[in-house]
Amino acid sequence: MDKKVSALIFEGSRPKSPVEEMVVRVRQAALLDNLEKMKQVPLLEGIYLHTNRPDLAGPAAELGAKVLLNDIPADQFHYGRELQGAVKHHGLDRVFCLNGAGCPLITIEELDMICRKLLSREHFVYTNNTQSVDMIAFTVPDQIGRVQLPATDNSLAMTLRDELGLEMELMPHSLGLLFDIDTPSDLLVLGEGPFAGPRTREVLGSLGLDGGKLAAVKEVLKDEYEDVALIGRVGAPVIERLNALLKLRLRVFSEERGMKSLGRIEAGTVISLLGLLIDHAGLEQFFHYLSRVARCAFIDSRVLMYHYNYNFSDRERFLSDLGLWREIEDPWLSEFTRLAEECPIPIILGGHSLVSGSLWALTCELAPGAD
Numbered sequence: 001m002d003k004k005v006s007a008l009i010f011e012g013s014r015p016k017s018p019v020e021e022m023v024v025r026v027r028q029a030a031l032l033d034n035l036e037k038m039k040q041v042p043l044l045e046g047i048y049l050h051t052n053r054p055d056l057a058g059p060a061a062e063l064g065a066k067v068l069l070n071d072i073p074a075d076q077f078h079y080g081r082e083l084q085g086a087v088k089h090h091g092l093d094r095v096f097c098l099n100g101a102g103c104p105l106i107t108i109e110e111l112d113m114i115c116r117k118l119l120s121r122e123h124f125v126y127t128n129n130t131q132s133v134d135m136i137a138f139t140v141p142d143q144i145g146r147v148q149l150p151a152t153d154n155s156l157a158m159t160l161r162d163e164l165g166l167e168m169e170l171m172p173h174s175l176g177l178l179f180d181i182d183t184p185s186d187l188l189v190l191g192e193g194p195f196a197g198p199r200t201r202e203v204l205g206s207l208g209l210d211g212g213k214l215a216a217v218k219e220v221l222k223d224e225y226e227d228v229a230l231i232g233r234v235g236a237p238v239i240e241r242l243n244a245l246l247k248l249r250l251r252v253f254s255e256e257r258g259m260k261s262l263g264r265i266e267a268g269t270v271i272s273l274l275g276l277l278i279d280h281a282g283l284e285q286f287f288h289y290l291s292r293v294a295r296c297a298f299i300d301s302r303v304l305m306y307h308y309n310y311n312f313s314d315r316e317r318f319l320s321d322l323g324l325w326r327e328i329e330d331p332w333l334s335e336f337t338r339l340a341e342e343c344p345i346p347i348i349l350g351g352h353s354l355v356s357g358s359l360w361a362l363t364c365e366l367a368p369g370a371d
Contacts, residue, residue, distance in 0.1 A: 005115045005137075006046040006092045007038055009065070010082065010153075011100025013053065014074045017315040019184065019322070025203050026190075027181050028056050030104035033197030035063040037108050043115035048090055050082065051100070080149025080156075087140055094118045098135035099153065101181035103128065105195050105361075106135075110176045117169075125166040127157040131258035132233075132352060134180045138166060155261035173237045175364050179357035184321045185350030188214050189358040193365045213323070216346040220296040221366055225249050227293060231274065232300020233257045234355045241360065245367040251294055256303045265306050275307035283339050291344045298348050299340070300355045308332070321349050 011031055015021040031049075038044050049065040051057065057067045068089075072082075087095065096114055117126055118137045125138040133153045141164045150159055161168040171177045175195065180186065190196050191204035192211040220226050224247045230239070234254040242248055256270055264270050278286045290297055301320065305312060312320075312333060319327050325337035340347045348354060 004045040005094045008095050008097045009049045011051045019318040020314050027101035029199040029203040031100040032199050039064045040108050041111045078151050079153050096137045102134040105179045106176040123166050125160045125168045128171045128177045131261040133157050178360050180353045182353040183351045184318050185354045189361050213346045217296045226295040229294035229297035232303050232355050233352045238359050245363050270306035272303050272307035287339045287343045296346045301349045302351050
């Protein structure tokens with residue numbers, strides 16, 4: 001059989017609140033924009049979409065995707081089993097696999113590059129992140145059905161490397177290969193920037209998101225040698241890029257990278273030094289300290305949440321990202337969010353994607369010509 005590359009997309013959601021539905025709407029628009037690009041890549045010979053969203057099926061099929069609808073409850077969805085079943089069902093040999101909003105700014109040229117790389121190698125896995133996969137391409141090993149793949153996509157690359165012996169290589173760092181849509185913070189960055197595709201721009205424009213705080217942050221980033229705090233799962237490539245393209249003084253506290261893929265959340269072993277500081281000083285004093293050392297801050301708040309073993313719903317986390325503290329039921333998260341909103345400096349809250357792809361997008365916007 002001739003070698004071929006197939007795209008396999010999983011996009012499932014069961015939003016339980018308006019703020020979750022908002023993120024889903026943008027994710028689906030971004031997926032359709034990506035399908036428009038994929039059909040222009042000759043080396044992609046099949047595009048398969050597995051989804052539980054009937055409203056997505058028709059538009060995706062019109063753009064060339066072969067759609068398989070399912071009704072798996074969210075608490076029963078197991079990524080690894082679904083991936084194994086899809087590979088077997090469709091007879092896939094070389095797979096480019098991503099979630100519905102994984103890398104919504106990927107270019108046609110980058111899609112072609114991934115396909116060519118995959119067609120030129122054997123026993124190979126190509127990913128944009130080792131410990132937090134947004135998209136991954138790999139040659140399907142014969143024994144893929146005989147190992148236990150992970151329940152989520154975060155650690156798939158490590159499993160393919162460590163359990164199935166595939167040689168791993170990281171994709172180059174670029175806006176198209178790093179930016180992801182996980183939280184409302186990513187919607188703000190995308191909506192206030194020039195990079196979104198046409199369907200995505202249309203949906204973002206209808207949401208009425210307040211970009212005032214992000215605009216204030218951008219003014220700090222455009223100034224010279226202001227102190228900018230990056231807190232959470234911050235990676236070295238983003239730090240290097242900010243230092244290279246913008247005139248900043250970075251104050252970085254990076255902790256708990258890989259907390260999902262390494263099973264630390266599940267084991268309840270996440271520990272944050274900043275969480276310990278908050279234990280000692282209190283939330284109000286923490287934000288006072290932060291305002292003294294920085295002119296703006298980006299906080300991956302999920303590390304703190306898991307430090308305290310809080311298992312907040314998507315609704316609560318997303319409301320916090322938007323600063324809507326009055327709508328949050330949990331007292332600790334409401335107070336944390338209120339103090340972040342009322343802090344003398346602008347603070348952007350979010351997840352891992354905030355301190356990775358979203359920061360990368362801001363550098364592209366503020367340093368024209370950079371990718």
